[in-house]
Structure formats: C-alpha cells, structure tokens
Amino acid sequence: MSHLTHAFLGLLLLGADPTTELRIESAQLTLIEHADISASEAGLLGSLVVKEGETVDAGSTLARIDDRDAKLIRERAETEMEEARSLAENDIKVRFAKLSAAVADAELKRARESNETFPKSVSQTEIDRLKLLADKSVLEIEQAELDLQQARRSLRVKEHDLARASLALERRHIVAPFPGMVVQWKKQPGEWVEPGTPVMRLIRINRLRAEAFVASQALPKNLVGRPATLIVDTPSSGSSQKSTSKHPGQLVYVSPEVDPVNGQVRIWAEIDNSDLSLRPGQTATLLIGPAQ
Numbered sequence: 001m002s003h004l005t006h007a008f009l010g011l012l013l014l015g016a017d018p019t020t021e022l023r024i025e026s027a028q029l030t031l032i033e034h035a036d037i038s039a040s041e042a043g044l045l046g047s048l049v050v051k052e053g054e055t056v057d058a059g060s061t062l063a064r065i066d067d068r069d070a071k072l073i074r075e076r077a078e079t080e081m082e083e084a085r086s087l088a089e090n091d092i093k094v095r096f097a098k099l100s101a102a103v104a105d106a107e108l109k110r111a112r113e114s115n116e117t118f119p120k121s122v123s124q125t126e127i128d129r130l131k132l133l134a135d136k137s138v139l140e141i142e143q144a145e146l147d148l149q150q151a152r153r154s155l156r157v158k159e160h161d162l163a164r165a166s167l168a169l170e171r172r173h174i175v176a177p178f179p180g181m182v183v184q185w186k187k188q189p190g191e192w193v194e195p196g197t198p199v200m201r202l203i204r205i206n207r208l209r210a211e212a213f214v215a216s217q218a219l220p221k222n223l224v225g226r227p228a229t230l231i232v233d234t235p236s237s238g239s240s241q242k243s244t245s246k247h248p249g250q251l252v253y254v255s256p257e258v259d260p261v262n263g264q265v266r267i268w269a270e271i272d273n274s275d276l277s278l279r280p281g282q283t284a285t286l287l288i289g290p291a292q
Contacts, residue, residue: 020290022220027212027230027286029278031205032270033178036186036198040171041065045191045199052185055276056176056202063199067172074165081158088155093144101137108134180204203280208273210249210286213264219254220291226251227289228269232278247271247278251288 039045043065050062108130111122184201187193210230230247249271258265269286271278278284 022214022223022288024212024214024286024288026283027210027269029208029230029271029280029282029284030211030268031203031280032207032209033180033204035177035202037062037174037177037200037202038196038198039065039174039193040195041168042194043067043172043192045187045189045193047189048185048200050182052182055181055205056179058176058179060176061173062176062182062202063174065172065174065193067169070165070169070172074162074169077158077162077165081155081162084151084155084158087151088148090151091148094141094148097137097141097144101134101141104130104134104137174199176202178202178204179206205276205278205280206273208271208278208280209268210271210284211266211268212286213259213262213266216258216263216265219265222291223251223254223267223288226291228271229287229289230269230271230278231285231287232282233284245277247273 046064046066048063050056050060056062108127111127111130114121115127180202181204182200183203185199186201187197187199193199210228228249228251230249232245232247233242234245249269251267251269253268255266269288
C-alpha cells in the first residue's frame, strides 16, 4: 500500500449523487510538472541566467552553453545566404539574352525580306550566319533561365543552412519547457556538459495536483470535470485561531483501477496556485462540487 493511501484514509463522503458535494479531508498536494532540464549540445556551461528559487516563464532562457563558435557559423551562413539571394534575384542575363534574341531575329527577318525584294542581295552564307545567331540567342535564353533557376535552388539550400546554424545556436540556450521555479542547479559555469546531462531541476508550482482516494462503491460516475476547491487552514501568527484560504480547481482524473486491499480509487484535481501560496507536500481539504 502506498504512502498516499495512508495519507488519505480520513475522507468523508457526503454522497454519491451528482448533485451532492464530495468532501475529502486529507488531500495531498503534488507536482503536476517537474523535470531535470538537460543540455542539448556539448560544451562549456557559460552562464546561469536565473538563480535557485526564481520563477520563470515557459521559453525563458535558464543557462547558456559557450556559443562563440556557433555564432560565427551562423554569421557565415547569413553572408552566404545574402550572396545567394543577390544571385537568385538577378535576372539581368535573362533579360539581355531576350533582347539579343530579338535583335538577331530582326536582322534575320530583314535579310530575308531584302532577298524577297531584291533576289540575291544577301548571300545564303550570310542568311545562314544570321539564322545561327538567332538560334544561338534562343539557346542563350534557355541557359540564362537555367542559371537563374539554379541560383534560386542554391538560395533555398543556403536558407536551410542558415536555419540549421540558427538551430545549433538556439540549442546552446537551455530554456524552460514550462513555467516554474528553479529549485536546484546541478552544474556550475565552467563545467563541461554533454547532451542529456541534467543541468538544473525545474518544478511547476503555479498549478498543483491535489491527490486523494475515494471509496469506489460510492464514487459518482461523472466526477471528471466537476469544479473543485482546495481549502487550507493555516494557524494565524500569535493566535490560536486559523485562517482559511480557498483555491479553485477542477477534478481531472479518476483512476480506472480499484485498490484490491481497501477498495479505494485514486483521483486528483488540478488546483490554481497563481499566488504561489501552496506548496507540494501540503495536506488540505478537497471539496468537489456538484456536476454542472
């Protein structure tokens, strides 16, 4: 039997009717999300951006691995991409080839018209030469267009190279996958880290899980989705009285398994902890409202 089972024996079931509240006196707060955040690239750990105990948003940079080499590679990729773009957007050769073809066609047309008006005024050799120039101009257009297409394909390759270089640089920044609090640094600046090396521990505390056990025979069928409220009694400073705080949430999980020893079913609700007043490990009363 788990330690959670022992912790939740003090539950009070007021009724299994969907319109009745369910009150559990000993629900325990646990973490929903927690992780040992690892490095994605090998290198020297350069700097720690946040301190232990600080809260961060998802996507915030937590630490940086030495990225000087990665920056140089990206700068080179940027330069190569700009050069490739200038070539891909330059169609001067295509336009010049088309103009040359138009001139060659015009010269050939005038020579043929001259021969029609004045027979043998232009020799057949000259006609053949002009036709060759006209045909050559057509081929030069095709070659210029092929060169332009190749330049555009090269641009796409350079864009991919830049994206890879940017990703390699980005992977040297260790970022938070979810909002939470840094609770432990496992590496210090100057230490070498490998991909997969845990660098720090991050826990999410702005939303917690209230876990409890309920007798299966009295468990409502439509429990998931019902509103939940965590009620916390805290002794007032210098007084025998207690202050009560309430934290809203929602019942999100009912285990499909029944404990064969005590006939209980594990459930949990997600509780809002935006004010960070709750702590994992606390025990409080969980009130599950009626179905809506």
